[in-house]
Amino acid sequence: MAAISESEVLAFIDADEKPLEGVVLFQVSSEEYVVSDPTTHIMDQVDRQFLPNVLVVATGDLVSFPNSDSIRHHVYSFSTARSFDIELYGNSETPTLDFPRSGLVVVGCNIHDQMIGYIVVSEEGKAFRSDSEGQMILTSDTANEDAWFAWHPWMAAAGFAPVSLTTITRDEPMQFSIRAPEQKTESDLESRFRRRLNRGN
Structure with missing residues (x-):
């Protein structure tokens, strides 16, 4: 069980210790x-x-x-x-x-x-998202028997599942060992194939 006090501020950072925007803390029932x-x-x-x-x-x-x-x-x-x-x-x-x-x-x-x-x-009112400073403010009491998870879209690109929060770090930011995924560049062959495929779709 993860117990988090009402109106508490949590902070998140990435692998380079930079504020991590877009972390979602959510409850699973x-x-x-x-x-x-x-x-x-x-x-x-x-x-x-x-x-x-x-x-x-x-x-x-x-x-x-x-x-x-x-x-x-x-x-x-x-x-x-x-x-x-x-x-x-x-x-x-x-x-x-x-x-x-x-x-x-x-x-x-x-x-x-x-x-x-x-x-x-x-559940209604049981999801929070970190801001540009990597922080989220919890506006409701989250101490209950249901599981809480933290997740970020970069985790999917790195092959990581949502993190189960059995314990919450309050004194220092929670660090996720993730970085922004590299943007893939489409080759000329891939571009021609995609255009041909899309003409039929």
Whole structure:
């Protein structure tokens, strides 16, 4: 059990001891939730990227996946928290799914491998994100029996799973041994292949 006091400030740094923006602290429960009046969030597809890249929602909420590109996408996830398969669709459709179980959901496109998005599902009011200074302010009491995890999108690129926080370091920043992933440069051959593939999609 991770006990964190109300209104406490936590700080996070990367492998180079620089403030780490975008760390998500979230709670995972074994229960599933059906909400009578769920909030609908949007994860769009723009220029062959999911937008936003990281979406934080509450258990029981809905997520819509509009396609603002001129080509079709095939959106899917194999994640335990929510697996789904939305086959090829264009910008005239907006599939919407519920997310009743907490956890990290990795979203991909079966046509465009570079498209990866993340949906963090946590109990209402039980998710926090670090700011540009690498800090987050906890606005509610998080001392309970459910598991708490810390995660950052760079961890996925490095092959790391969310970190279970059985203990919380308060006196000094929590360091994650991660750095920004290198940006891949598309070769001429890959570019020609992608353009040919997209003409059919």
